[in-house]
Amino acid sequence: MNLSYRAEAEGLFSQLVAWRRDLHRHPELSFQEVRTSGIVARTLLDLGYEVRTGVAQTGVVALLHGGRPGPTVMLRADMDALPIQESSEASYASAHPGVMHACGHDGHVAMGLGAATLLARHAAELAGNILFVFQPAEERDGGAAAMLASGALHDPKPDIIFGLHLWNTLPAGRVIVQAGPFMAAADVLRIVVRGRGGHGGLPHETIDAIAVTGQVLTALQTIVSRNVNPHDTAVLSIGMVHGGTAFNVIAETVELLGTLRTFEPTVRETVLARLRVLLDGVTAGMGAEAELIVEPLTGPVINDPTASETARLAALQLVGNAAVGRITPLMVSEDFAEYGKLAPSCFILLGSGNAELGLDAPHHSPRFDFDERVLPTGAALLAAVATRYLVEKAGT
Ligand SMILES: [Zn+2]
Ligand SMILES: [Zn+2]
The missing domain is CATH 3.30.70.360 (Alpha-Beta Plaits)
Structure with a gap:
C-alpha cells in the first residue's frame, strides 16, 4: 500500500498548476461557482467517481468505491472567490473585475482534484469509500451548513472528515496538524x-x-x-x-x-x-x-484527537519531521467547523508563502498569491490522510 503519493503527485504538477491558474483567472463568488463546479464534476466523472451536482446550489459531491468495503472518508475543498479587485500582473490574474481568488480556494479545488486523481488510480487497493465534497460559499452565506442541510452527505455518511487550507503566513511546504481548538x-x-x-x-x-x-x-x-x-x-x-x-x-x-x-x-x-x-x-x-x-x-473548528493523529502521521511520512508543526490557535473562522457536527474531523494548514518570490501577501489581500510548488504536496497529503485512515481501520 502506497501511503505517500509524493512522487505520483509531483507527476501531476503541470496539471495542478493548469487547473489552479484556470480557476484563478475565472473566479466566482459564493453560490455562483457554476463554471468551477462544472469543471470539478466533469473531471471527477472522467476519473470514475459517482458524481452529484447542484448540491446546495453549486456544490459537488463525489463518491469513489474502494476495491473492498469499509468506512467512508470525506475530503472537503471550498470553491468560492472574494469581492476584491486583484492587483497582479500575472498571466493568470482574474479576468473578472472586482472578483478574485484571494484566499487560495482555487488551489484547494486543484489539490482536491489532484487527490481525487491519485485515489482513483489506487481505488482497487482501498478498503472503503472516498467522499469528495466541493463546497460553495465558504467566505459567506454558510456554504458548509447548506451542504449539510442538503442531506447529500448522509449516503454514505462519512466516518471521518478532513479538510486543508493553504496558509500564506507559513513558509511553503510547512504542515500544521494539531488536536483541539484550532479556529475561532x-x-x-x-x-x-x-x-x-x-x-x-x-x-x-x-x-x-x-x-x-x-x-x-x-x-x-x-x-x-x-x-x-x-x-x-x-x-x-x-x-x-x-x-x-x-x-x-x-x-x-x-x-x-x-x-x-x-x-x-x-x-x-x-x-x-x-x-x-x-x-x-x-x-x-x-x-x-x-x-x-x-x-x-x-462555530469553532475543534480538531478531533484521533483524526488529528491520523493526519499528523500521514504528514510526517509525506514531508518529514522538520516540516510538521503546531501554531497557536487562530482567531479567524472557517465554516469547516460545521462538518464537525457530522463526524470527527481535522482541519490541516499547508504553508504556501514564499517571501523570496514575493508570494507572501496575506489572505484576502488584493496582492494575494501563493507558491504553486506546494500543490503536489497538498494533493498527496489529502490522498495520504484518507488512505492512512482506511488502512488503520482495516487493521483494527
Ligand atoms: Zn477566506
Ligand atoms: Zn479560505
Missing part, C-alpha cells in the same frame, strides 16, 4: 444607538447618538479585559461606525458593525451577556437606547 467561532454584531437628532448649536434639545457611541465604544473595551477569564480567549472588534449627515446636525442614530471571536460557548455567552448589559446601561444613562443583533456565522 465567529459572530457578526450589529448595534444601533438611538438618540434624538437636532441642531448642532442646540445640544440641550437633543440626545447626541455620536457622543453616546463614544461612551459605548469605551465601555465595550472593558468586556474582554475585565469580564473574560485571562486564561480564556475572546476578541471583540468593532470594524464599522456609521453616523451623522452634516457638520451642524446632531446625529439621531449611529450604526456599528463588529465581530466576536471565541472558542468556548460559555465565554461567548459571557461576552454577549455583558455586551447587552453595557449597551442598555450606558445608553440609558445618557437618555438613549441601543439595539443589538447577533448573527452567528460559524
